Amino acid sequence: xxxxxxxxxxxxxxxxxxxxxxxxxxxxxxxxxxxxxxxxxxxxxxxxxxxxxxxxxxxxxxxxxxxxxxxxxxxxxxxxxxxxxxxxxxxxxxxxxxxxxxxxxxxxxxxxxxxxxxxxxxxxxxxxxxxxxxxxxxxxxxxxxxxxxxxxxxxxxxxxxxxxxxxxxxxxxxxxxxxxxxxx
Amino acid sequence: xxxxxxxxxxxxxxxxxxxxxxxxxxxxxxxxxxxxxxxxxxxxxxxxxxxxxxxxxxxxxxxxxxxxxxxxxxxxxxxxxxxxxxxxxxxxxxxxxxxxxxxxxxxxxxxxxxxxxxxxxxxxxxxxxxxxxxxxxxxxxxxxxxxxxxxxxxxxxxxxxxxxxxxxxxxxxxxxxxxxxxxxxxxxxxxxxxxxxxxxxxxxxxxxxxxxxxxxxxxxxxxxxxxxxxxxxxxxxxxxxxxxxxxxxxxxxxxxxxxxxxxxxxxxxxxxxxxxxxxxxxxxxxxxxxxxxxxxxxxxxxxxxxxxxxxxxxxxxxxxxxxxxxxxxxxxxxxxxxxxxxxxxxxxxxxxxxxxxxxxxxxxxxxxxxxxxxxxxxxxxxxxx
Amino acid sequence: xxxxxxxxxxxxxxxxxxxxxxxxxxxxxxxxxxxxxxxxxxxxxxxxxxxxxxxxxxxxxxxxxxxxxxxxxxxxxxxxxxxxxxxxxxxxxxxxxxxxxxxxxxxxxxxxxxxxxxxxxxxxxxxxxxxxxxxxxxxxxxxxxxxxxxxxxxxxxxxxxxxxxxxxxxxxxxxxxxxxxxxxxxxxxxxxxxxxxxxxxxxxxxxxxxxxxxxxxxxxxxxxxxxxxxxxxxxxxxxxxxxxxxxxxxxxxxxxxxxxxxxxxxxxxxxxxxxxxxxxxxxxxxxxxxxxxx
Numbered sequence: 001x002x003x004x005x006x007x008x009x010x011x012x013x014x015x016x017x018x019x020x021x022x023x024x025x026x027x028x029x030x031x032x033x034x035x036x037x038x039x040x041x042x043x044x045x046x047x048x049x050x051x052x053x054x055x056x057x058x059x060x061x062x063x064x065x066x067x068x069x070x071x072x073x074x075x076x077x078x079x080x081x082x083x084x085x086x087x088x089x090x091x092x093x094x095x096x097x098x099x100x101x102x103x104x105x106x107x108x109x110x111x112x113x114x115x116x117x118x119x120x121x122x123x124x125x126x127x128x129x130x131x132x133x134x135x136x137x138x139x140x141x142x143x144x145x146x147x148x149x150x151x152x153x154x155x156x157x158x159x160x161x162x163x164x165x166x167x168x169x170x171x172x173x174x175x176x177x178x179x180x181x182x183x184x
Numbered sequence: 185x186x187x188x189x190x191x192x193x194x195x196x197x198x199x200x201x202x203x204x205x206x207x208x209x210x211x212x213x214x215x216x217x218x219x220x221x222x223x224x225x226x227x228x229x230x231x232x233x234x235x236x237x238x239x240x241x242x243x244x245x246x247x248x249x250x251x252x253x254x255x256x257x258x259x260x261x262x263x264x265x266x267x268x269x270x271x272x273x274x275x276x277x278x279x280x281x282x283x284x285x286x287x288x289x290x291x292x293x294x295x296x297x298x299x300x301x302x303x304x305x306x307x308x309x310x311x312x313x314x315x316x317x318x319x320x321x322x323x324x325x326x327x328x329x330x331x332x333x334x335x336x337x338x339x340x341x342x343x344x345x346x347x348x349x350x351x352x353x354x355x356x357x358x359x360x361x362x363x364x365x366x367x368x369x370x371x372x373x374x375x376x377x378x379x380x381x382x383x384x385x386x387x388x389x390x391x392x393x394x395x396x397x398x399x400x401x402x403x404x405x406x407x408x409x410x411x412x413x414x415x416x417x418x419x420x421x422x423x424x425x426x427x428x429x430x431x432x433x434x435x436x437x438x439x440x441x442x443x444x445x446x447x448x449x450x451x452x453x454x455x456x457x458x459x460x461x462x463x464x465x466x467x468x469x470x471x472x473x474x475x476x477x478x479x480x481x482x483x484x485x486x487x488x489x490x491x492x493x494x495x496x497x498x499x500x501x502x503x504x505x506x507x508x509x510x511x512x513x514x515x516x517x518x519x520x521x522x523x524x525x526x527x528x529x530x531x532x533x534x535x536x537x538x539x540x541x542x543x544x545x546x547x548x549x550x551x552x553x554x555x556x557x558x559x560x561x562x563x564x565x566x567x568x569x
Numbered sequence: 570x571x572x573x574x575x576x577x578x579x580x581x582x583x584x585x586x587x588x589x590x591x592x593x594x595x596x597x598x599x600x601x602x603x604x605x606x607x608x609x610x611x612x613x614x615x616x617x618x619x620x621x622x623x624x625x626x627x628x629x630x631x632x633x634x635x636x637x638x639x640x641x642x643x644x645x646x647x648x649x650x651x652x653x654x655x656x657x658x659x660x661x662x663x664x665x666x667x668x669x670x671x672x673x674x675x676x677x678x679x680x681x682x683x684x685x686x687x688x689x690x691x692x693x694x695x696x697x698x699x700x701x702x703x704x705x706x707x708x709x710x711x712x713x714x715x716x717x718x719x720x721x722x723x724x725x726x727x728x729x730x731x732x733x734x735x736x737x738x739x740x741x742x743x744x745x746x747x748x749x750x751x752x753x754x755x756x757x758x759x760x761x762x763x764x765x766x767x768x769x770x771x772x773x774x775x776x777x778x779x780x781x782x783x784x785x786x787x788x789x790x791x792x793x794x795x796x797x798x799x800x801x802x803x804x805x806x807x808x809x810x811x812x813x814x815x816x817x818x819x820x821x822x823x824x825x826x827x828x829x830x831x832x833x834x835x836x837x838x839x840x841x842x843x844x845x846x847x848x849x850x851x852x853x854x855x856x857x858x859x860x861x862x863x
Contacts, residue, residue: 021369025198028371037198037369062478062485063557064368190859216667218659237850240859242666244842246659247692254656255663258632261650262667280653411648411664412671414627418594418643420651429597430643430651 003057004145007069007086008135009079010096012050015132016075018158020052022136023145026154027056031146036064049078056145071143073135074100075118081105094142096135102184112183114142121173125166133159133170140171141178148175185384187211187344189377191239199372201365202227204336205295206235207374208343209267213382214293215241216264218255220248220274223307224363225297228269249274253281253294260290261419263410265347265385269295272314273304275321282356283322284421286444289398289406291350291385293343294318295359297366298525300551310363311551312474313526318358319503325441327448329455330358330503332473336370342500348383349455353447354405360502362525364475364554392416397428398440404447448504457500458509462488466495468567469513470521471534473499475554480523483560492568502530510537519567523547523560543567592616592626594646601640605791605799607758607784608638611705612645614761615676618768629672629772632661634681637711637786638704641676655685658693661700669843669862672701672772679706679720683739687719694748694777699841701771701778704741707786715789722825726793740822742834745779752778753818753835757806758785760831767833776841783829796826 006023010016020037028035038053053066068088073095074080080100087093090110095102097115107113118134125134133155140151152168159167191210199207206228209217217236219229233243241264246252249270256266270278275296285292298314300306318330329349333342343359350357388395388407392414400406409415422430423437448455461484463469468487472480477498487494495517499506510520510533519542522531527548535544547563549555593616602608619626626647633642635654642649648671652660657675665673675682682690682704693700709727710716717727720741721734730736745753752774754767764782771778785791785802796802806829813821814832821830840848843862850858 021198024369029196029198035198035370037200038364039367039369061370062482063554064364064478065554216663218663237854237858240861242846242861244662244666246662247688250656251659251662251689251692254652255659255666257652258650258660258663258665259667260663262664262671264667266663266667281656284653410668411630411650412628412668416627416646416648418649418651420643421653422651429594 002059003055004071004143005066005069006054006056006071006073006139007051007066007083008054008073008075009049009051009083010075011078012048014050014075015129016050017052019073019132019136020054022151022154022158023054023056023139025158026146026150029157030150030153033058033146034061036061038064038066049082051079051083071139073139075131075135076100077104087111092143094135094138114138114178114181114183116174116177116181118174121177122170125170125173127166130167130170133167134174137171137174138178141175142181185382187377187380187382188213192374192377192380194374194376197372197374198369199336200227200367200369201333201336201339201361202297202367203231204339204372205343205359205361206231207372208340209293209347210235210239211340211374211377211380212265212344212347214265214267214347215239216256216259216262216266217243217268218246218252218259219243219269220246220252222249222271222274224299224366225269225271225295227366228295228297249277250281253278254284256292257281257285257288257290260292261411263412265291265351267293267295269297271297271299272301275314275317279321282328283324283326285356286322286326286328287421287423287440288419289354289444291354293346293350293357293359295361298360298362306552308363309552310475310554311525312360312362312476313529313551315360315502315524315526315529318360325445327445328356328358328503329353329448329501330360332360332499332502333365334474334477334498335365336368336372339365340372340374344380344382348381351383351385352405354386354408355448358503360474362475396426398424399426400443400447404443404450452504452506453508455501455504456506456509458506459498459500461496463495463497463513465493467493467518468521468564469495469497469517470523470560470564471497471499471510471530472523473502473530476523476525479555479557480560482557483564486557486561487564492564494564494568499530505530505533505537507533507537510534511539514538514541517542518569519543519545521545521547521560521563521567523549523555523563525549525551525554588620589613589616592619592646593644597644600644602637603788605785605787606637607707607782607786607799608641608705610758610761611703611764611782611784612641614765615703615768617765618772621765621769622772624672624772628670629674630664631674631676632657632664633675634677634686635712636678636681637707638676638678639681655681656689657681658686658689658700658702662693662698665699666843673699674772675700675702677704678711679704679708679741680710680718683741683744684719691744691748694745694750694779696842697749697751697776697839697845699775699777699843701780703768703771703780703782705782705784706741707784707790709786709790711786711789715793722823722827724825725790728793738823740818741781742779742821743818746818746835749777749839750779750835751776751837751839752833754779754833755781755783755821755831757783757803757810757829757831759803759806759810763831770833774836776839
């Protein structure tokens, strides 16, 4: 895989930027590849549209924007509506299945869609905040973009001290679900 | 000399350009920052405010950019390496103190994370439209140096050079980022302190009574002291003689202003840093800087794939403008293509240096995002004729 | 021959050098101030205050803005900085924070400090930045030719208020007090002893200290308002000054040729910005904090 472009979309407070940070960090620091992260968010801190663009590549990355992602990760209905049309044909859609309904919007041809009840998993783990870690694990499991080891190191390196175990459990929950997941 | 290890966060990091720029400043020895919050530059001072208590130094959030831009000049005369950080509207407020720094030869680094203008413009979106303002914005004749990083790694690396240049030449050095570079996150490798070369202030070796604050050495730059060293200096924004005393006559003005400009203009070639790629046999040369150079590189690759002979010059040092290099190339290329996130600023310099011997094709962009590579490719095609 | 004798006689009669001379950059004299101007008197008092303070003069820096009083920095034989219009205080803030051993004195005029520089005064006082600010208040813009100042009394004529001022001026001690200055005094150039003592107290007290000095501008303010020459203004100061130490600052506003309340109005204790920073970071960061400025 020479170059993978990922867009993660959701709402402020869902950990969208942190998810992008972990993917980028896993690739560029713990997997020896190149990565760029571009973030866009509204002026409000919570509840507004928020998205991260991550490019992972074997060579240095010039143009850093993601226009037609290979992988689209969506955590909100609005993000799905906004970004689904831009998904590359034959690309992958990873979505939070309790927040997003595929019926809302058609997908480009050949797209494989994978759903996960990530919010519920996070709640079962005791903290709704770890939703983003479940999603990152899901991305790791479905895409096999990088080694699990690289992702886990990036998780540990990115979360507040003392919360590593919880976050790793959330990551693994998403990862295991992802490895066994079949597209709808 | 080598960097003070207390300011160097050695290791591999995943940082955005704003944070990396702050780390560069700390590694370079910056120990006093005065700033005022303004998007998209604020993260630079936020990080400095959180890091400096453990490094040993001071951050103060001033009441406005006018205050910030002169507090750092006071900080420099107190003996510290200093920086202030802003974006377009703040930069506009700082202009008088750019002139004061130039005439008093105060080493200072000014970070401008460029956003769309004029006025409040596009606070959260990029532009490269302050390039002429930093060159010409304060009144009178003077020279500055401006660097243009194209990645968070360069925000770190070039920031160290920015401080070194400010100390070497005693001019304001502008660090011309943009919103994309400032907020884009990439890997940043920070080397150990003993592998970072920093330039110490040009402290005089003369004793009080012998020292003349504005008696320049052969390179046109005077040595410096700080307040409290016993030299009883007088530093003024008025035209001054070698003692630093006001001297308001045409001869003193000519002597001072020529030296202030010559110390940079005569070292234009030594200061230049141009990253060239395939310009030797090119018909068309793309001249770019900052974030735009990354997009331009993609366009150049596409043009070459289409069989065009295209070279790429990336200006790391934008000011002083490397007109010598453009002039050398102008007779043997068809055209220069200049993409930039403004409607024609550095393109004017290219045009001037090419002096009619090659065309200059402007690929202007009003800002708010970066070019599409296709826009630049279209310009290359047009230039190749 | 007779001239030499005269000099010799003069030296016999006055064997002691003017005590202020070592404080001045002799090579820069004569100064630019007009005959009858009050700024020189304030400089004389300041030099004497420095003597009384017994400070190491190598560790005293003076910062001025632009204007007639802005030229003070250029005549004093100290580390001296003549900055931009209105910005002496933020320059001084940077100088002090960068090199905390210094005693930093801002010496400037009313227009410089309170019109264009007003915001900086307000914030430096709020922060209790360790600076002494001496404001020579002559009610006018001298260097540019007698325009309206933020201190011009109502009724006084200025070139940009040719029919008399109708704008309310600042009451400077009240402003300084409200913003948090730890020392606030007002004197006039008639009160040289008291002024010298106030300057000495101000430079000896840590924190943001403020001295307002009323001084005549005979060339512009007095002449335009038909108030006579410098001596006439000093007579006015003598006749209409009322000493009221501890006066409530809101009651010391100045009217055109009215009573002048002088004295030491404020003298209180507050932690300086730098002491506050050190104490706070030591408390919240513990041993990780690298104490600054010692």
